Amino acid sequence: MTVQEISTPYLIFLGAVENSRDAKTGQGLVDWRPELCVGQLRYPGCSADLGLPDLTVAEAYDRGARSLVIGIASFGGRFEPEWLDTFEEAMLAGLDIVSGMHTRLRSESRLAGVAGKTGRRLIDVRVPPDGIPVGSGRRRSGNRVLMVGTDCCVGKKYTALALHRELLSRGQDASFRATGQTGIMIAGSGIPMDAVVSDFLAGAAEMLSPDNDAGHWDVIEGQGSLFHPAYAAVTLGLLHGSQPDALVLCHEATRSCIDGYPDYAIPPLAYCIESYLEAGRLTNAKVRFVGVSLNCSGLEASARAAAIARVREETGLVVADPMGPGAGVLVDALLTVVR
Amino acid sequence: MTVQEISTPYLIFLGAVENSRDAKTGQGLVDWRPELCVGQLRYPGCSADLGLPDLTVAEAYDRGARSLVIGIASFGGRFEPEWLDTFEEAMLAGLDIVSGMHTRLRSESRLAGVAGKTGRRLIDVRVPPDGIPVGSGRRRSGNRVLMVGTDCCVGKKYTALALHRELLSRGQDASFRATGQTGIMIAGSGIPMDAVVSDFLAGAAEMLSPDNDAGHWDVIEGQGSLFHPAYAAVTLGLLHGSQPDALVLCHEATRSCIDGYPDYAIPPLAYCIESYLEAGRLTNAKVRFVGVSLNCSGLEASARAAAIARVREETGLVVADPMGPGAGVLVDALLTVVR
Numbered sequence: 001m002t003v004q005e006i007s008t009p010y011l012i013f014l015g016a017v018e019n020s021r022d023a024k025t026g027q028g029l030v031d032w033r034p035e036l037c038v039g040q041l042r043y044p045g046c047s048a049d050l051g052l053p054d055l056t057v058a059e060a061y062d063r064g065a066r067s068l069v070i071g072i073a074s075f076g077g078r079f080e081p082e083w084l085d086t087f088e089e090a091m092l093a094g095l096d097i098v099s100g101m102h103t104r105l106r107s108e109s110r111l112a113g114v115a116g117k118t119g120r121r122l123i124d125v126r127v128p129p130d131g132i133p134v135g136s137g138r139r140r141s142g143n144r145v146l147m148v149g150t151d152c153c154v155g156k157k158y159t160a161l162a163l164h165r166e167l168l169s170r171g172q173d174a175s176f177r178a179t180g181q182t183g184i185m186i187a188g189s190g191i192p193m194d195a196v197v198s199d200f201l202a203g204a205a206e207m208l209s210p211d212n213d214a215g216h217w218d219v220i221e222g223q224g225s226l227f228h229p230a231y232a233a234v235t236l237g238l239l240h241g242s243q244p245d246a247l248v249l250c251h252e253a254t255r256s257c258i259d260g261y262p263d264y265a266i267p268p269l270a271y272c273i274e275s276y277l278e279a280g281r282l283t284n285a286k287v288r289f290v291g292v293s294l295n296c297s298g299l300e301a302s303a304r305a306a307a308i309a310r311v312r313e314e315t316g317l318v319v320a321d322p323m324g325p326g327a328g329v330l331v332d333a334l335l336t337v338v339r
Numbered sequence: 340m341t342v343q344e345i346s347t348p349y350l351i352f353l354g355a356v357e358n359s360r361d362a363k364t365g366q367g368l369v370d371w372r373p374e375l376c377v378g379q380l381r382y383p384g385c386s387a388d389l390g391l392p393d394l395t396v397a398e399a400y401d402r403g404a405r406s407l408v409i410g411i412a413s414f415g416g417r418f419e420p421e422w423l424d425t426f427e428e429a430m431l432a433g434l435d436i437v438s439g440m441h442t443r444l445r446s447e448s449r450l451a452g453v454a455g456k457t458g459r460r461l462i463d464v465r466v467p468p469d470g471i472p473v474g475s476g477r478r479r480s481g482n483r484v485l486m487v488g489t490d491c492c493v494g495k496k497y498t499a500l501a502l503h504r505e506l507l508s509r510g511q512d513a514s515f516r517a518t519g520q521t522g523i524m525i526a527g528s529g530i531p532m533d534a535v536v537s538d539f540l541a542g543a544a545e546m547l548s549p550d551n552d553a554g555h556w557d558v559i560e561g562q563g564s565l566f567h568p569a570y571a572a573v574t575l576g577l578l579h580g581s582q583p584d585a586l587v588l589c590h591e592a593t594r595s596c597i598d599g600y601p602d603y604a605i606p607p608l609a610y611c612i613e614s615y616l617e618a619g620r621l622t623n624a625k626v627r628f629v630g631v632s633l634n635c636s637g638l639e640a641s642a643r644a645a646a647i648a649r650v651r652e653e654t655g656l657v658v659a660d661p662m663g664p665g666a667g668v669l670v671d672a673l674l675t676v677v678r
Contacts, residue, residue, distance in 0.1 A: 102538065137568030137600050198540050199441065199533035201572045229476030229622050233540045233576030240568055261476050264621075278614070282603075283568050 006123060006185065007096050009036045011060035012050060012071040015083060016043040021153050021259070023048035025100055026071020028182040032161055038063045040071070041086065057090040067123075069098040069185065079103050087111055091120040098123045100181020102195060125184045126192040128204065135202030135241050137283060142212030143338055145290070146244035147222035148276050150266045151259055152231065154252040155295035155322050156222035157183050162327035163248070163334070164219040170331065174217040177208050179238060183221045193223050194234050201234065205241025217334075218242075222250065226275055227267055228258055236279060243284040246337050247276055248291055248330060249315070250322075253307045254298035269315050290333040291318035345462060345524065346435050348375045350399035351389060351410040354422060355382040360492050360598070362387035364439055365410020367521040371500055377402045379410070380425065396429040406462075408437040408524065412492075418442050426450055430459040437462045439520020441534060464523045465531040467543065474541030474580050476622060481551030482677055484629070485583035486561035487615050489605045490598055491570065493591040494634035494661050495561035496522050501666035502587070502673070503558040509670065513556040516547050518577060522560045532562050533573050540573065544580025556673075557581075561589065565614055566606055567597055575618060582623040585676050586615055587630055587669060588654070589661075592646045593637035608654050629672040630657035 012026040020027070030037050030050045039055035042048070050071070057068065068090040070083075079101065087097050087105075091114045099105050105122035106112050115122050145163065147156035160176060160183075167174040176183075178190025196204045209218040220242050224231030249272060258264040267275075273289055280287035294311050296304040304321060312319045318333045351365040359366070369376050369389045378394035381387070389410070396407065407429040409422075418440065426436050426444075430453045438444050444461035445451050454461050484502065486495035499515060499522075506513035515522075517529025535543045548557040559581050563570030588611060597603040606614075612628055619626035633650050635643040643660060651658045657672045 102536070135569030137603055194536070194538035196537055197441070197533070198535055198537040198573045198576060199570065201537050202569045227621060229579055230474030230541045231538065232579055232621070233572040234537045236575050237537060237572030240571055258476075264476055275617070282566060282571070 006098055007066035009038045009065055010067050010069045010098075011055060011057065011065040011090070011095065012037055012040045012052065013068050013086065014040055014042045014046050014048050014050070014071050015080060016045045017048045017072050018045075020048040022073060023050065023071055024153060025073050025182040025185070026050050026069070028157060029069065029071065029185060031158070032186045038065045041068070057086070057093040057095060061093045061095060065095060067096045067098050070101060073100070073181070079108070084108060084110055088114050091115060091118045094120070096121040096123060098125065098185070100125050100185065100192070102126060125181050126195045128191055128196045132196060132200040132207055133203045134200060135206055139243060139284070140206070140209070140211045141214060142216045142218065143246075144209055144218045144220060144242055144244045145246040145248065145334055146220045146239065146242045147248050147250050147293070148235065148239065149222055149225045149250045150227065150269070150272055151225045151252065151255055152228060153259060154250045154255065155293055156250045159248055159250050159293040159322040159327065160219050160221045161186070162322045163330055166327045166331045167217055167219065172217060172335075173213060173215055174219055177218050177220040179208065179221045179223050193238050194231070198233060198237070201237025202241035205238045209242060220244065225258070226279065227264070227272065229261060229264055239276070239280050240283045244280060244287055245284065246288060246290045246334055247280065248293050249273060249276070249289060249317075250293045250295070251311070252295040252298065269311065273315060288337065289317055290337050291320060291330045293322045293330065294319050295323060296321045297323050345437055346405035348377045348404055349406050349408045350394060350396065350404040350429070350434065351376055351379045351391065352407050352422075352425065353379055353381045353385050353387050353389070353410050354419060355384045356387045356411050357384075359387040361412060362389065362410055363492060364412050364521040364524070365389050365408070367496060368408065368410065368524060370497070371525045377404045380407070396425070396432040396434060400432045400434060404434060406435040406437050409440060412439070412521070418447065423447060423449055427453050430454060430457045433459070435460040435462060437464065437524070439464045439524065439531070441465060464520050465534045467530055467535045471535060471539040471546055472542045473539060474545055478582060478623070479545070479548070479550045480553060481555045481557065482585075483548055483557045483559060483581055483583045484585040484587065484673055485559045485578065485581045486587050486589050486632070487574065487578065488561055488564045488589045489566065489608070489611055490564045490591065490594055491567060492598060493589045493594065494632055495589045498587055498589050498632040498661040498666065499558050499560045500525070501661045502669055505666045505670045506556055506558065511556060511674075512552060512554055513558055516557050516559040518547065518560045518562050532577050533570070537572060537576070540576025541580035544577045548581060559583065564597070565618065566603070566611065568600060568603055578615070578619050579622045583619060583626055584623065585629045585673055586619065586626060587632050588612060588615070588628060589632045589634070590650070591634040591637065608650065612654060627676065628656055629676050630659060630669045632661045632669065633658050634662060635660045636662050
């Protein structure tokens, strides 16, 4: 497992990001670990805002920050050249740099040099652990629920975290299993599935949720979508290796096309459900859906109840807004399924 | 693209491999580039035999060999410690080492040291090229036919090579696109799909078969199987990125379970066909099957015609044995499809 000791609290770096969806790493930290976030660092033109004080690296250090965390989930995961100036400045001011990008901090010789000189650390949470095995397909003990999506960035991580919190609050034995950089920063451990070499994807998912007690739930963060022309492979490997007993379909209520791929329409939810079940049955014949997590944050508050009712009728499943009142109904359905 | 200048001819290293299917890299070279193979090196107990002279590294060098090629496609891709003795001896005798394993030759400090001392090269064909983009999902010009399998090691590479040869012999414009280590050794270029970081799988497949002339065919080697509990993700990423116009289903006539996974039965061929079409339609709505490549090498010669007839009836498709009389009927079907 990638378990990184990250120095806290954090200054969240947003650069000049134009789309608040692309700041989802920072947003996730603010939502689930607000006590760790002292400020944000934004370039002119940045249109995302996490509601944190805007700080320079020096100001952040003075307020206690000990890591600059890259809060951007950028397309393709590459660095912008001007970021390197900021990271160097941050290390000189006393901060470690924490990244969930594909490109490794350490691969930038300039940063590696400053790290060596200052003793500050370059922490890449997107580096998979060593020794991931090829998937075995062997059934494991314990229970697993996996979030699956109609697209990326629809609320899979939020739903998993909300389910996990609700299970714990009911006295259930449960673990949140992080599969992406933000989840790993929140949880402190996990496997960045999209950075795993493809031959080992299912094996990584098996490793992430090992044998457990009969009553234990692994609540597994999902990745991508089976209907995404670039990322469906990640989704399938995670699904096969997780061998979920239960699935939650995550959808964003206003989304009609795959984000950034206007030629790719999101299929009807009933088709999505059937496709995920068909694929999931390969490694767990009893897989079933327990509900839909409908992200209504893009709808007027007055339109949300109707949207939820529509999806309930369309799918015949329990529907909850994970950003709304909570994951209670999903957990009710989940605990009914295993009995 | 991974284009490696490999010194020829080859000594094929088989170690103590117990299963001739695991020697498929060596077998592929012998079948498709016999003029490059001067001998084989086998440990006591090796039960695979490529029909080449058994040679020591010194004898191989004397007969002209300039590279030792690891002819084994081993489970998980790790090295055996005793192989390192042989590789060191080979470098001292004057041979480069060529590997398609996941573990990189250069990561073995002992080998790197000998390479530095002797000037011999450590060539890892399983290292993907730099700069693979995230998949775009954009439709490309030209025509593509992809091999898809019911399992690993059923004849996908052979079928693609046979199709390619047949297309060229008819004066068609065609390229063989290698996606695995043996194919890359045979073709001299390609992308090792199973070594690509999973986020970039579809993008790698797009890069492998770029825009081309309207009459051109990319004949794309397949990988894995949608019904394999460990490797289905590789298969799906390759399928989505290839955007094939045509598919050939590759099956081994005696195979009833996924090799090495006795709990995983191979589904009925009609189910396999429908599953591949369903998945393929995401990026090419017009994808269709042109035929079945039925590997009959495990059947008595007298049983082959009946097996082919059975599959023809079961699927309603043209069926050919790629190891048999040739890929002519598949190419007939392929060229009919595009008209």
